[in-house]
Amino acid sequence: RLDDEILDSKVFTLNNNDLKLSKIVAVSGDVSSPGLGLSDGDRELLVREVSVVFHSAASVKFHGPLNDFIAQNVYGTQSVMQLCDKMTKLEALVYVSTAYANCSLLEIKEEVYKLQQNSAETIRLAQTTGADTDSQAMRELMEGRPNSYTFSKAIAENLVTEGYSHLPLVIVRPSIVTPAVKEPAPGWVDNVNGVAGALLLGALGIARTMEVNCDAKADLIPVDMIANSLVVIGWHTGAHANDRKKVIHLTSGVENPVTWGKFLDHSRVAAVKAPSIRMVRPLAKNPTSLKGPVGRVNHLVTKWVSHVLFAYFVDLILTLLGYKRLMVKVTRKMHRAFEVLEHFTSKEWVFHNRNYYDIHDRLSPEDQRLYFSDIRRLDWRIYAENLYLGTRRYLLKEDDSNIDKAQTRITYITLFYNLFLLVLSK
Structure with missing residues (x-):
């Protein structure tokens, strides 16, 4: 798996600066096994x-x-902590949690928030209460957290601080x-x-609506900046x-x-300039916040008419042409994915984050360049366009050379789509 799925x-391969990959040694294991x-x-x-351990x-x-x-x-x-507790040379243990482990709070400081019970008792109660996270007892136990993932991360944070604070441990929370x-x-x-998946569906013309507060801050952090930050944090901890x-x-x-509205607008501009050759219909209009009953009704109508009915119509055409039906299945998966995201796109949090910059700002200029991780220097317009x-390049596997062809194609698609809507309106 190391060679087939990771090193390849x-x-x-995109940016191989004489990487010493031969130094990597894999060990067989399973994080969920004893x-x-x-x-x-x-x-x-x-x-x-x-x-040094990164978990x-x-x-x-x-x-x-x-x-x-x-x-x-x-x-x-817990198994990772027990292993680290025996390491004779351990200098740094970096545990990656999530900024949303305590998302029941709207302002979150760089500290561990204790659960109502200790971690062992919380686990016992969670396992005896049952698997239904929508039950009243489970909702009370989760203390306002929206899902099992954020709840499990909060339990893990409490577990490591209760039993392993003697280790050189730091908890890192990306957004x-x-x-x-x-x-x-x-x-x-x-x-x-x-x-990325939500933007992709929008760029293909499949997604037309989603619950988003366009005025709320979109707390985004690029994956390579996280990787660089973890290296810096591991070094500093040791x-x-x-x-x-x-x-x-x-x-x-x-x-x-950057607000969700502004970020989505930047992304839409990029999609107009370089449409996908696979686009099934024109892009939706600029995003608007779903405020009040009118916005809510508009969202629901668009969801059922422009998502669900459109999906059945496309599958009907595919069936008549002898192709396999797929749009209804894609739309159902999209709605499930959006249900997960909407809790985080419709609200806004304040995450205190001085601790990383206390470390970062003491790095030499060369180290700051090599381990680029200063979000203050990110241009959101350029980043959204590149995103x-x-x-387009890495998920849809489309080469930039077909952009002109895609633009011509979307011109015809837009014409036929608008004619179709005109016929329906009559």
Whole structure:
């Protein structure tokens, strides 16, 4: 798996600056298995040789059986802590959580927020209450958190601080992770999760509406800036034992805010300039906030008419032409994904984030360049355009050379689509 899925990734092939990949050694394991599923030999090797640990393995699906999240995100983290507790050379342990572990609060400081019960009791109550996260008892236990993922991360944070505060531990909380700003290439992305997937569906003309507060800050952080930040944090934790940070937010809303409306508008401009050759209908209009009953009704009508009915119509045409039906299935998956995102696109949080810049601003200019992670220097317009182009290049696998052809195609699609709407209106 190391060679086939990781080292062959474009992360390494797009920008290979003589990387010493031969130094990477893989060990077999499973974060949800007892003892991480490590063999005795691998465990002894790690205990004897490792000095810096980055723990980011987790289930990042937002919904699902709570017991699965506890097994992977809580017990898995506990197993990592137990392993690290035995390491003879350990200098830094970086645990990657999420800025939304305490999203029931609208202002979140760089500290661990204690649960009503300790972590062990919370786990016991969660497992005895049942798997239904919509039950009254479970909602009370989750203390306002919207899903199993954020709840499991809050439990894990409490677990590591309760039992392993003697370790050189720092908890890092990124906000919404988005495609790369620089490395391995501007806009690089390899999955359709989160913002990239939503923008992709919009750029294809499939998505026409989503619950978004266009006036709220979109707290986004590019994946390569997170990676660089983690390296810097790991170095600082090991090199400055007397100045260790307990919690560090990797967020953008305070230092370099951009609203959802502005970010989506920037992305739409890029999609107009370089449309996808696979676009099925024209882009939706500029996004507007769904404020009040009128906005809500407009959203629901658009969702059912322009998403659901359109999907059935397209599948009917595909069937008549002898092709496999797919649009209804895509639309259902899109709605499920949007339901997950909408809690985070319709609200706004304030994440205090001075701890990282206390570290970053003491780096040399050369290290700041090599480990680019200063969100204050990000131009959101340029980034949004590159993000869209990244989804076009790396998710849709479309070369920039077909942009002119795509623009011609969308001209005809727009003409026929508008004629179709005109006929329906009659």
